Amino acid sequence: MRVASALLTALTAFSAYYVYTPLPSTVSEPWKLMLLDATFRCAQDLSNLAHYIGFSHHLRVLNFISGYFDKLDPFSSGHLKVTDTVFDGVEVRIFEPMKEPYETLKRSIIYIHGGGWALGGARMRSYDSLCRKISEDVNAVVVSIEYRLVPDVHFPTPVYDVLSASKYFMRPEVLEKYSVDPDRIAISGDSAGGNLAAVVCQQLAEDPNVTTKVKLQALIYPVLQLLDFNTPSYQQNTDMPILSRFVMIKFWLDYLNGSHAYAHALLVNNHTSLDVREAGSLRERLNWNSLLPLAFKKDYKPVLQSTGTPNIIQAIPALLDIRASPLIAQKETLQLLPKTYILTCEHDVLRDDGSMYARRLQEAGIDVTHDHYEDGFHGCMIFATWPTYFSIGARTRDAYIKWLNENL
Ligand SMILES: *[C@@H]1O[C@H](CO)[C@@H](O)[C@H](O)[C@H]1NC(C)=O
Ligand SMILES: *[C@@H]1O[C@H](CO)[C@@H](O)[C@H](O)[C@H]1NC(C)=O
Numbered sequence: 001m002r003v004a005s006a007l008l009t010a011l012t013a014f015s016a017y018y019v020y021t022p023l024p025s026t027v028s029e030p031w032k033l034m035l036l037d038a039t040f041r042c043a044q045d046l047s048n049l050a051h052y053i054g055f056s057h058h059l060r061v062l063n064f065i066s067g068y069f070d071k072l073d074p075f076s077s078g079h080l081k082v083t084d085t086v087f088d089g090v091e092v093r094i095f096e097p098m099k100e101p102y103e104t105l106k107r108s109i110i111y112i113h114g115g116g117w118a119l120g121g122a123r124m125r126s127y128d129s130l131c132r133k134i135s136e137d138v139n140a141v142v143v144s145i146e147y148r149l150v151p152d153v154h155f156p157t158p159v160y161d162v163l164s165a166s167k168y169f170m171r172p173e174v175l176e177k178y179s180v181d182p183d184r185i186a187i188s189g190d191s192a193g194g195n196l197a198a199v200v201c202q203q204l205a206e207d208p209n210v211t212t213k214v215k216l217q218a219l220i221y222p223v224l225q226l227l228d229f230n231t232p233s234y235q236q237n238t239d240m241p242i243l244s245r246f247v248m249i250k251f252w253l254d255y256l257n258g259s260h261a262y263a264h265a266l267l268v269n270n271h272t273s274l275d276v277r278e279a280g281s282l283r284e285r286l287n288w289n290s291l292l293p294l295a296f297k298k299d300y301k302p303v304l305q306s307t308g309t310p311n312i313i314q315a316i317p318a319l320l321d322i323r324a325s326p327l328i329a330q331k332e333t334l335q336l337l338p339k340t341y342i343l344t345c346e347h348d349v350l351r352d353d354g355s356m357y358a359r360r361l362q363e364a365g366i367d368v369t370h371d372h373y374e375d376g377f378h379g380c381m382i383f384a385t386w387p388t389y390f391s392i393g394a395r396t397r398d399a400y401i402k403w404l405n406e407n408l
């Protein structure tokens, strides 16, 4: 009896520790979110333990736990033909609508999944079903890119994977094979996939050899910069599920192949302090005092150190690379970009990344639709199906698809 009650107490304490996180009442379905977050944190702790005892890299373990049982073979259903193939050495999954009446040429969306450059996949159930839904609802060919993940590769390899696959698809003979209209191609992605989508749109826009122009870019709560981890949204949502500030910083360090020993220095913006000369000109393009609406700034104060840790830049030069932080691209680059959709969530450390990009693009003369969700949290769009259904997941997904349908 005593053993049983001690066990029960321990179990309750353990669950309370894992599950209970104080959440603002304005976030969508807080209890469900707490459970989802607890599952995710539990998986992260197990992965860190496995890493610590030398079993395997924590991201490999985490990817295994979160995705292994969730990979789907390509199967065609209803009016969709689904196939896995390879574009210029990069794996892709293609969704082709077979619905009548056959249009002469179809619209197309290149989709780049999220997961901190380390998790997720085109074959995973959540992304497979999202791409099916987009393909069916827009009656468009969807190319979902299975770029290689951290820690097998690091920056900039995922950028090159996405760029190579996109360029291959945009060749006239390949578009013809899939009956795709070259004037109606969109590039889209969520979270780290939104980062890759934004980077690849900039690279394609500046590449004189690419003759096919992208018509739209659609970025879902994208990661766009790592110069400032103290934007108002980073300050406000430091411990918000399912992406805390510290976890985001570790995803960045793993992506750039930098040591986790730098995480605390990044947290206080020591990498962009005033004595880091290389960051001077870039900082101006990310002055959130001027780029954010008052309602977002509230009474948060910018964190700008006068002395920091300049040697981080030597250790991790990619910290200042525009192919990592598309938010800080030159205005001349932004002016070349296509019509844009940006979705942001209030309860997300990355809210201000998206919001600042929307503002910078508008200032460069680009037509931008910025959809902001007051009850949204990071990653919500892929939680739109059982068993992790959230109403905010379905609402964000449907609004995004509607925009694609009306604008592509
Ligand atoms: C464009 O193509 C030429 C010839 O193939 C090549 O030398 C050049 O590097 C290409 N430019 C870019 C930006 O890829
Ligand atoms: C990543 O960093 C490790 C250790 O600093 C180094 O040995 C390795 O070559 C790096 N990998 C890449 C792809 O740069």
Ligand SMILES: *[C@@H]1O[C@H](CO)[C@@H](O)[C@H](O)[C@H]1NC(C)=O
Residues within 6 Å of the ligand: 264, 265, 268, 270, 307, 308, 309
């Ligand atoms: C930030 O830089 C300052 C000045 O070099 C240093 O004293 C401080 O310890 C650094 N903070 C972290 C967390 O690395």
